[in-house]
Amino acid sequence: MDDFLAARSQMALSLGFHIIFSCIGMVMPFFMAVSHYLYLKTNHITYKHVTKAWSRGVAIFFATGAVSGTVLSFELGLLWPKFMEHAGPIFGMPFSLEGTAFFIEAIALGFFLYGWDKFNKWFHWFTGVVVGISGLASGILVVAANAWMNSPAGFDYINGEYLNIDPIAAMFNDAWFSQALHMCIAAFVATGFAVAGVHALMMLKQQSVDFHAKSFKIAAVFGAIAALLQPISGDISAKFVAKNQPAKLAAMEAHFHTEKAAPLIIGGIPDTDNQTVKYALKIPGALSFMAHSDFNAEVTGLDQIPKENQPPIAITHYAFQIMVGIGVLLMLLSIAYFIALWKKKAWLQQKWLLKLFVFSTPLGFIAVEAGWTVTEVGRQPWIIKDVMRTIDAVTPMPGIVYSFYIFTAVYISLSFIVAFMLYRQIKMVPQLYGSTPSQ
Template structure:
């Protein structure tokens, strides 16, 4: 493995793990706040214990997210020094603001974890809300920095120099709003279905059904709403990408040849050598509509872009298909959940709970696939149209060994997290749904 590939693989590995920790850290506090609110309103101790159980998970992922995020910040400087030399002064503001949001989140989480029976009950609940809001702000700010790489703004590029720097314009670049919206909804969908899936699996095993059913309803509701909103966000994002990054859109759809009334491809195996796609199902005119809102519009293909500027089409196309396929499945599952809330017997049906249990990892797989589309689809650019990834990498040798070491570290960290979460789930006390103020059995 050469050093350039090793540097890219190490960054991909770090981002791939961190994005899961970040999604959970952004979203779980809102689940926690809802269950806490229900306990404060109706006094049912089941919701109090759900809140405490979830807060322990939030603490675990906050710690791991902080560590993996710190590693990423060092990697940007160590692996991509030429990029940080020029980009740092331009898009540094969202990172500095993200640090502020992180500190607020840490303080609020400390208040929440140690504030039981010490603070006013509503102030205590509010600290949990602050954890969620500040975590969400952190995620949006980081996405703003990534969006700048897809839509560079806030500077003039003249003769290889970066002049007239405007950090505010860089932070609020043309891509940030839609990218932040799409990522936020994806975080809620993936985390919602993952948490709901865990509780569904416990119900299938007939373990503490009352506790897990109430937790399932909260998490699944968040996940379902997000999954139903995601196609709308995806449509807006597709139109934006078609305008700003036509090469990325062409790679997503393996669209080799410019044409009007371009079909949308479902599945298929790209053949880069012969510039075609085999075994794909075509929906006539749909790509034109998704890209430009017109079934007859012309969609630029890779034939309009120099070969050296083509993204790796198979990787981007397959990742996009995985993301869309999983998103469609979760959307169908969301509609089934809405029906289940009306036909209450479904919520205890084994087949229904098994669907959610099997869907536990799917949202995060879709997030990873979507992130692959975003990052690999921008290649060969690290800053779209300005700086190539190959020109930004460190000249330091031996990056491959660093990649192997980080792979071992992240795998070990994941094993520890799974062990801790499994132990937390096993430690949940048996809950009985009794009126507020009555004696509780545990």
């Protein structure tokens, strides 16, 4: 492994772990706030227990998210100094504001964790809401910085120099809204189904059923609503990519030839040598409609992209297919769950529904990882689209491969520690809140 590949791999590893911690940290406070609100309105003690249990999880992921996010910030400067030299002054504002949001989140979380029976009950609840809002704002601001890499704005690039810098225009670049919307909804989908899946498993085991049933419903409703909204944000994102990053769209769909009424490819194995896709299901005109809202519109193929500017086709295509496939599965499960809530309440007592949620526990995060793979790999070979190539931004410092090995060991260890801490929290539920099947 050369140093360039090691630098990219280390950044991908760090981002891959951090995105899980940050998604949960962004979304869980809203689950916590809902259960807390239900406790204040109904005075049902189980909702208080759920709120306290979830708040411990929020604290765990806040800490791990803060650490992994800090590491990412340092890696930008250490691994990609040329990038930060030029890009830092342009897109530094969202990172600065993200720091402010982080401090607000930390203060609000401290108030919430230690404010039980000390603050006015509604002010205490409000501090939990602030944790969620500030966490979500942090995520949006970081995504705005990444979106700038896909749609650079706020400067003039003249003779290799970055002039007339406008940080506001850079932050609110053309890609920020579609990426932020898609990422925020994805975080709710992934976290909702993951949390619901864990509580569904405990219900199947008949452990503290009332506690886990109430937890399951809150998480499942959030996840299901988000899953049904995700296709809307996906459509917005697809249209933006088609207009501004045709090479990425062509790689996502393994679309080799520019044509009108372009078919949407489902599955398949890209054959780059023969410029075709084997074993794929093709829906005539669907790609043209997805990209341009016109079944007969022309869609740019890879044949119009210089070879040296084409992203890795197979990786981008497979990641996109995984993301969309999982999205469809979770959307179908969401529909089934809402049918159960409104029309077929007997389904809620059936083990098959709970087992489907247990099966879906990791799927949302797999889709998130696949989506970020599409975003990052699909932009290659550019670190700043059409301005700076990734290979030109990497550090000249040797020995990056050893750094990659060390960070791999650290992140794997961290994941086991977090998993153990969450497992211990779940196992403590019967001791803290009762173990009877129903209450």
